[in-house]
Amino acid sequence: MAERRMFSKTVVDSDAFLDMPLSTQALYFHLSMRADDDGFLNNTKRIQRLIGATDDDLKLLIMKRFVIPFEDGIVVIKHWRMNNYLRKDRYTQTVYQEEFAMLSVKEDGSYALEETSGIPDGNQCVTVGIPDGNQLATQVRLGKDRIGKVSIESSINTACPEPEEPAPDREQVISLTLNDRSEFWIYGDQVEQWSQLFPAVDVLQELRKMKSWLDSNPSRRKTKRGILRFVNSWLSREQDKGKLNYRTKAPQISEVDSW
Template identity: 35%
Template sequence: MAERRMVSKTIMQTQKFLRLPLETQALYVHLVINSDDDGIVEAFPVVRMIGASEDSLGLLVIKQFIKPLNQDMVYFITDFNEQNKIRPDRHKPSIHRNLAIQQLGLEVDGSRLVEPGKVVLELTEEGQTVDGQVTDECPHSIGKYSIGKYSIGKYSIGKGSIDNIPYKEIIDYLNSKTGKKYRDNVQKNRSLIKARWSEGYRLEDFKQVIDNMVKDWSGTKYAKYLRPETLFGTKFDGYLNQGNVVNREKKTDERLGF
């Protein structure tokens, strides 16, 4: 297992992350540092080591920074592959890999464990990884590939890129749940999705918001608000963490400002 771990500003400087309590932020960093090469970590010793509360661990689960694999506090770090790229010849598969595949439906992409449909950074054509690790097939010197088309572009843009937002998949999912015909090429819909994406939310968050509010509003007078303008607006985080509502209409009135 690698002795070095990276944390990315694309994760750490999002509004979603910075809104977490400082203890929870620190716990996340320690979980990343102590994870194996598949982004899986046994959280119990980490929690004990830094004196963090299990509530902080639960908050990371709620915000989907980590996903639980079993009752023994083993977790998968959702954005591990966006922050750490490990050469195939150095990668040591996790002892919990099969558990992650069974519990979360993860897939093996080359040597890496990834979420279905999620693209992660690949090796460049000259054998160098985009994070600067050099394979035996690449000369250890600065050459024509260190600057230019291989430093950006298709080899350095992953699923989380602001230029690769799955507008169509999000809108199609909303339409499938509501029976509506919203279009992904409408600028207003795209700008709402892009705003939330820039805050660090990802496809799974959009689907969760849609699921939560369809469950809460379907069959009520609020069903008309199952639209991009409402769901993907500034109350997105509240909808994402929507729990069981005892008095549905009363609480919905409060959220919508009625």
């Protein structure tokens, strides 16, 4: 296995990456340094303990799709092939062949999980026809005989539906005004999840600040598709500020009256 690893600026200079807390970014770099030559590793917990990262850091990497998890605890770096290229004489094939066979690689070099069922779920796109100029037309399918041989699978036009509307029984907490003047509701389960991912942040208070900012800056309001990214970016910045304040804050010394 190679001892050196590379990182693509396309990945690590992206807003999605830089908006994450520094501890999450550090975990990504350490996972990438210790992955095998296909981007797989099976000791994420050990690496977390080694660098002082938390489960929330790993959850955030998974949520933002920088790593892809498997049921048996193995993970793969999604953008591994964008980051690294190895000569065949220096390449050692991964031992995780079962998981490897479940992946395809897109035209941009990133991994994607192959769907075993023909029925789309809420996270898939529905195929509807012939590709036009706006879709990626091909994917490279990976299998056990991937090295030196790839099979090109032409995809067909995919139309991604709008995100499903939330169930009516969810608790509405606060609404954020969108660029079309409609209201996007934030729900209690989302606040709870963000509170776990960003423990240094008062999530509800920051949501109030976001609402005020959006109301005061109508020209910079977000779309329905972009509002959750806006929320995550805001909370990530506040998380980093909270950690910095915690580390630099001087200890409080209680004053004792002298008589």
